[in-house]
Amino acid sequence: MLFNSIEFFIFLVLVYAIYWFAFSKNLKLQNTFLLVVSYIFYGWWDWRFVFLLMLSTIIDYTFGILIHTKKNKKLYLWLSIFNNLAVLGVFKYYNFFAHSFQDMVANIGFHVDPYFLAIVLPVGISFYTFHGMSYVFDICRERSVPERNFVDYSLFVCFFPLLVAGPIERASHLLPQVVKKRNFDYKQSVHGLRLMLWGMFKKVVIADGLAPSVNSIYADYSHMSGLSLLIGAFYFAFQIYADFSGYSDIARGTAKLFGFELLINFRFPYFSRDIAEFWRRWHISLSSWFRDYLYIPLGGSKNGLAKSVRNTFIIFIVSGFWHGANWTFIIWGALHALYFLPLLLGNKNRRNTGEIAPGRFLPGIREGFQMLLTFGMVCLAWIFFRAANFSEAIHYISSIFTNKFRSGMEVKQFIAPYVFPVIGFMLLIEWLSRNSDVDAFFDTISNKTLRYSTYFLIFFIILMFGSFQKASFIYFQF
Structure with missing residues (x-):
């Protein structure tokens, strides 16, 4: 169901x-x-x-x-x-x-x-x-x-x-x-319903809206231009985030309806300033599970640098393997371990634990560059996650640089007029919530008319642009 x-x-x-x-x-x-x-x-x-x-x-x-x-x-x-x-x-x-x-x-x-x-x-x-x-x-x-x-x-x-x-x-x-x-608790039920609304927006509008383009690009990647392949990588990054975090929001909202508070599983990971912060914000319940039940029992970072590096690679590779029985997931995990390694060696893996752009609407130039760089690294790793096998992932990446741009029509078919506005809308709401939670953000809208207008706008976007084909959630396969 x-x-x-x-x-x-x-x-x-x-x-x-x-x-x-x-x-x-x-x-x-x-x-x-x-x-x-x-x-x-x-x-x-x-x-x-x-x-x-x-x-x-x-x-x-x-x-x-x-x-x-x-x-x-x-x-x-x-x-x-x-x-x-x-x-x-x-x-x-x-x-x-x-x-x-x-x-x-x-x-x-x-x-x-x-x-x-x-x-x-x-x-x-x-x-x-x-x-x-x-x-x-x-x-x-x-x-x-x-x-x-x-x-x-x-x-x-x-x-x-x-x-x-x-x-x-x-x-x-x-x-x-x-x-x-x-x-x-009436208030808890209201909070649950709006979390479900937000999660449904991410799932049926963004994730399911991007899925056809992602599937088409990956199915015929060898004949696509480099720009189309970049779009495919960008789209999949938002597809998998909106799909999985959307599920988590709906799950949390549904649990609230019955009086339960579930763990927050995502804290806006694409605003991360380095890979360490990304993993503190992405699939938090799994990351903390491996930290507490694998990394720390192996010795964590207390037994010298060599064992810290070893333990880091173990948890990232096992995390990748947890996602599926395919070498692409193992490589995806190993790649993130490589990303993490410079932070570990430089003792900078706990550098970005505070608020993002505290007290400011926009990030500073340094923060903005760090977020873009981290997002780019994550997008590259997602190619291995999405590809059917290792050969396909390597060919996809190499084709980004070797396949020439042939026709504007090829790219245009993958850019629906509503795609970037709805992604931008999601990012805006989540940026405003970045140091708390979307549920808490709605509480900050003190004007009742404005708050309910926001709910109506989200519901309207779902009706107008949502895909209602009952597409399964990506993480069901794991």
């Missing part, structure tokens, strides 16, 4: 009404009801994968209790890690390793025919697996205690707004909200 579908709208209205009007006085019934509808939401894609979700939930619930006994704690921890990675390995990575092994032995003159699995990647498997793993890790570190109520724990893992594309929640943040009585 897609957020940008009429089915979800009907589903949400019904669930919201029943949740608050039938179960508002009984927390146990609220949580049970939310868990049931979360399974319905997930099973809408393929009901068979609901059983895999249940299995993953049972595994981490059980190991959390076993680890808390402190008897054979490390054994249970490693069994939990093995089970989670085994699920990911079978469904997401087995065929990749089989293909890679086949290609490797072919390069030395041998031929093998490994067995390939004819399976579909379950939607959201990387997200809900990481939910469970963080829960187990925190219990092992004695930062939290296991949740004995299976329904409450299952809701933490399976809560439908975040189930298929995050944010990757921590037990310490979400579980206390699950077990605490929730009362209807």
Whole structure:
């Protein structure tokens, strides 16, 4: 069930009404009801994968209790890690390793025919697996205690707004909200609806509006001019940002309707002044997950420069591999590690942690140049992320410099009249929100007429320029 579908709208209205009007006085019934509808939401894609979700939930619930006994704690921890990675390995990575092994032995003159699995990647498997793993890790570190109520724990893992594309929640943040009585809050619902409106604008107007041009350019990149390829790279950068951050906004807004506050997953990453800041602002829940559960356990930056460099490459490459079973994602992660390396070596990776252009409407020349440079580096890396394989990515990049401009009509077909104005509108709103949040920005519009006029303008743009083809979200494939 897609957020940008009429089915979800009907589903949400019904669930919201029943949740608050039938179960508002009984927390146990609220949580049970939310868990049931979360399974319905997930099973809408393929009901068979609901059983895999249940299995993953049972595994981490059980190991959390076993680890808390402190008897054979490390054994249970490693069994939990093995089970989670085994699920990911079978469904997401087995065929990749089989293909890679086949290609490797072919390069030395041998031929093998490994067995390939004819399976579909379950939607959201990387997200809900990481939910469970963080829960187990925190219990092992004695930062939290296991949740004995299976329904409450299952809701933490399976809560439908975040189930298929995050944010990757921590037990310490979400579980206390699950077990605490929730009362209807009109203001919280208003905040949720406007976050959903903003997220829908980014998804159906910008992301889905740019998708046809991006697909056309990448499908025929070898025959496109260098300028068209630059446009394709630029478009994809905004497509993937609007698509994923749009999902996160809708997820956060939907959760607010039911009395939950989810983690902020994006803080306007394209305003970053260096790559380190970009990763503090992009997919924050995943970046912090790898920092807390991989980088720091490996030693972080406390055991000398060489190990700091090693650990940095490990988390970036693993982060890339998390996104998909393809060498392009690994190279995408490694490229970001290379971007990060000069900052690490110069001890400047924490340089840009403060506000962007504080107290000013426009950034300074230095800040502006830093943002443009960082955005350009990110766009280059996105080419590897979007390309079907490594060869295609290299050919795409080289063609930017070698393919000559042939016809203005070629470029014109990729520039719809509304594209740059709506991207500019998004950037303007987010620039005004840059040091807080879009939701908080709307609160700063004290004039009620102006605030509601802004809502109406966003809704009008969605109706006028939105694509309503029920396009899937990009991160569903991860």
